[in-house]
Amino acid sequence: AQSVTQPDIHITVSEGASLELRCNYSYGATPYLFWYVQSPGQGLQLLLKYFSGDTLVQGIKGFEAEFKRSQSSFNLRKPSVHWSDAAEYFCAVGRNTGGFKTIFGAGTRLFVKA
Amino acid sequence: NAGVTQTPKFQVLKTGQSMTLQCAQDMNHNSMYWYRQDPGMGLRLIYYSASEGTTDKGEVPNGYNVSRLNKREFSLRLESAAPSQTSVYFCAHGQVEGDTQYFGPGTRLTVL
Numbered sequence: 001a002q003s004v005t006q007p008d009i010h011i012t013v014s015e016g017a018s019l020e021l022r023c024n025y026s027y028g029a030t031p032y033l034f035w036y037v038q039s040p041g042q043g044l045q046l047l048l049k050y051f052s053g054d055t056l057v058q059g060i061k062g063f064e065a066e067f068k069r070s071q072s073s074f075n076l077r078k079p080s081v082h083w084s085d086a087a088e089y090f091c092a093v094g095r096n097t098g099g100f101k102t103i104f105g106a107g108t109r110l111f112v113k114a
Numbered sequence: 115n116a117g118v119t120q121t122p123k124f125q126v127l128k129t130g131q132s133m134t135l136q137c138a139q140d141m142n143h144n145s146m147y148w149y150r151q152d153p154g155m156g157l158r159l160i161y162y163s164a165s166e167g168t169t170d171k172g173e174v175p176n177g178y179n180v181s182r183l184n185k186r187e188f189s190l191r192l193e194s195a196a197p198s199q200t201s202v203y204f205c206a207h208g209q210v211e212g213d214t215q216y217f218g219p220g221t222r223l224t225v226l
Contacts, residue, residue, distance in 0.1 A: 009154070032212060032213065034214065036217075041219075041220075042219060042220075043116065043204055043206075043217030043218050043219050043220055044157075044204070044206075044215075044217040045116070045217070046214055046215075046216075049214060090156065090157070094211075094212035094213060095212040101159055101162065101172065101211065101212070102159075102211075102212055102215060104156045104157040105156055106154060106155060106156040107156050
């Protein structure tokens with residue numbers, strides 16, 4: 001069965017420090033991979049997605065993610081975190097084939113300290 | 115607002131009451147979804163509609179019904195609310211299943 005694991009429930013980083021959020025998935029083929037962000041009291045917003053091609057993808061707000069097939073991972077990174085990045089981040093797996101439902105990880109809450 | 119509106123934003127119900135959550139999208143997308151979000155559990159799919167005229171169950175459909183009224187609108191109904199349905203409900207839409215989804219702002223529902 002398909003699954004998505006975000007091992008870190010919450011992470012705290014200092015403003016200006018680098019960030020890496022982990023995501024591992026289980027799927028028989030290469031899926032579509034997504035990172036979404038949810039600010040408090042808001043819906044989810046797409047940060048970036050990977051379908052094929054270059055395994056390093058750039059997203060909005062200075063985020064990037066790298067697909068590593070051998071590790072079944074799609075980790076999200078940002079070189080320098082801003083206080084406004086404090087939010088919850090969700091990794092998700094999808095596939096554009098009939099009947100495939102997008103699966104979301106449980107989320108990682110990011111706290112940013114001054 | 116990602117081209118989607120949800121109403122109401124907040125609702126308090128008593129056990130056994132019914133209500134309908136409304137969702138409308140203006141991006142002419144085929145697929146629409148209802149999720150619930152509970153602390154520590156991420157998003158769980160309740161029902162979805164791959165296209166106008168079709169609906170199907172997701173991971174947690176019990177206690178809910180849906181209607182895909184037309185291509186724009188997808189409603190979620192609680193026939194007899196229970197405290198276990200206290201949650202934040204999100205409507206989402208996308209061009210095709212498995213691809214990018216666009217989320218509404220959510221409805222915070224409390225069942226007493």
